[in-house]
Amino acid sequence: MKPIPFNNRYVQLGDDFYARTDPEPVADPGLVIFNDALGNALGLPDTGQGAERCAAVFSGNSLPEGAEPVAMAYAGHQFGHFVPQLGDGRALLLGQVETAEGVNMDIHLKGSGRTAFSRNGDGRAALGPVLREYLVSEAMEKLGVPTTRALAAITTGEQVAREQLLPGGVITRVARSFVRVGTFEYFASRGDIAAVTKLADYVIACNYPACRDSDNPYLALLTTVIERQAALIARWMQFGFIHGVMNTDNMSIAGETIDYGPCAFMDHYSHDQVYSSIDRNGRYAYNNQPNIGLWNLTRLAESLLPLLSEDREAAVESAKAALGKYAGLYATAWLDGMRTKTGLGSRQDDDRTLINDLMEIMNTHQADFTLTFHHLSGLTIEPADSDRDLHDLFSDPGAIGEWTQRWRTRLQAEQSDDAGRQASMQAANPVFIPRNHRIEAAIRAAEDHGDFSVFHELHTVLQNPYERQPGAAGYMLPPEPDEVVHQTFCGT
Numbered sequence: 001m002k003p004i005p006f007n008n009r010y011v012q013l014g015d016d017f018y019a020r021t022d023p024e025p026v027a028d029p030g031l032v033i034f035n036d037a038l039g040n041a042l043g044l045p046d047t048g049q050g051a052e053r054c055a056a057v058f059s060g061n062s063l064p065e066g067a068e069p070v071a072m073a074y075a076g077h078q079f080g081h082f083v084p085q086l087g088d089g090r091a092l093l094l095g096q097v098e099t100a101e102g103v104n105m106d107i108h109l110k111g112s113g114r115t116a117f118s119r120n121g122d123g124r125a126a127l128g129p130v131l132r133e134y135l136v137s138e139a140m141e142k143l144g145v146p147t148t149r150a151l152a153a154i155t156t157g158e159q160v161a162r163e164q165l166l167p168g169g170v171i172t173r174v175a176r177s178f179v180r181v182g183t184f185e186y187f188a189s190r191g192d193i194a195a196v197t198k199l200a201d202y203v204i205a206c207n208y209p210a211c212r213d214s215d216n217p218y219l220a221l222l223t224t225v226i227e228r229q230a231a232l233i234a235r236w237m238q239f240g241f242i243h244g245v246m247n248t249d250n251m252s253i254a255g256e257t258i259d260y261g262p263c264a265f266m267d268h269y270s271h272d273q274v275y276s277s278i279d280r281n282g283r284y285a286y287n288n289q290p291n292i293g294l295w296n297l298t299r300l301a302e303s304l305l306p307l308l309s310e311d312r313e314a315a316v317e318s319a320k321a322a323l324g325k326y327a328g329l330y331a332t333a334w335l336d337g338m339r340t341k342t343g344l345g346s347r348q349d350d351d352r353t354l355i356n357d358l359m360e361i362m363n364t365h366q367a368d369f370t371l372t373f374h375h376l377s378g379l380t381i382e383p384a385d386s387d388r389d390l391h392d393l394f395s396d397p398g399a400i401g402e403w404t405q406r407w408r409t410r411l412q413a414e415q416s417d418d419a420g421r422q423a424s425m426q427a428a429n430p431v432f433i434p435r436n437h438r439i440e441a442a443i444r445a446a447e448d449h450g451d452f453s454v455f456h457e458l459h460t461v462l463q464n465p466y467e468r469q470p471g472a473a474g475y476m477l478p479p480e481p482d483e484v485v486h487q488t489f490c491g492t
Helices: 036-041 051-059 127-143 181-188 193-207 209-213 217-239 286-308 312-323 326-342 351-365 369-377 387-391 397-413 418-426 436-449 453-462
Strands: 018-020 030-034 070-072 076-078 081-083 091-098 104-110 149-161 165-175
Touching: 030 051, 030 127, 030 453, 036 149, 051 149, 051 165, 076 181, 127 149, 127 165, 127 436, 127 453, 165 436, 181 193, 181 286, 193 209, 193 217, 193 286, 209 217, 217 286, 217 312, 217 326, 286 312, 286 326, 326 351, 326 369, 326 418, 351 369, 351 397, 369 387, 369 418, 387 397, 436 453
Parallel strands: none
Antiparallel strands: 018 070, 030 149, 070 091, 076 081, 091 104, 104 165, 149 165
């Protein structure tokens, strides 16, 4: 296997930022899948050539040359309650590489054994959550949502104890950064301003070099992270995605979706949909995600206050001004995306009302989120037989019929062209998403029977989400009543 061209910058921050830890070997590593395209982008063109060697490296059994594995330290607000020390309890930053385009990327094992931050945990991952993260993170990439990537999934030949014994797995993740809001909180809560400064300088150097040219680089950093997060959550909302655990330790400073635990894409639409088994009060429900994004960013701003100005009052005012832009940034990003999804080619004052009315009808009649927009993409400016596919999604077809009349009136006013509008809408509205019941079927086949064909077939379909595929029509469909997944679970 070609050596990984590590260029490790995080370890240069010093021992306060991590605990040096080697992966714990596993009994019998086996390669489930290697992401050849991502490997090539990282400069690892030969990594996928030898399954045995690949399994050894990405299980942690064979430490590649140049790797400097560390468990990263961080804190976090978990469901609103601050925990001063969390850290990578079952993950390791192997090292960093720089792509041919000059982009810094972190390579991260998850499920690689105990660390100094394991808090009595076993440091392992069950195979099911590994497969879920691989499927969903790579689907998000193809949908066009900023995300951590999946490089490899490995079986360990061992079992992990959860509510029952389950097959173990390790996933290798890649991201522009695994620094989190909680990483800043870790040092800020200790009053270690020097470390906060060092961390901010590191993030600026690796992820936001343009901030260095600002009059106040740290305020520019805060502002940029706010912009990235507002845009990211708007994308989640446009696809009916629910992260499930938006704790501050699960918010990436790079503006990427991170930590795919009890995440889910909605089937039927509900404003307050919750899947996560640990979100008992709906703190991270679908419609709460934008507000939680601002709540988390406020914790980041608090951590950065000493860097914004030597004058505390001035620092607070700067942070407030930056945070005050979040709502507008989010609203603009969401509405622009929803205009594209609904085929509105111009901006009108009543666009938000028109779109919100559609969402309300979907909520009332429990219409499938993805199929509603997919079938809307096929409608013409004049009523036609294709209307039936959309109407059949609603318990009261008359309700959506009235809305489509208003929608068509709007399209006529802007002289919308059917072919051009449909093409634009179909490029924004996927045919296929990683539906919960399909993921669960893939996990059950793998965990219960050692059959990975269901996983591979689903993964293949999700690599081309915006176009119908021969023989894949079943992957479009929502679950039958006995297939509905009511709860999703984290892997701890």
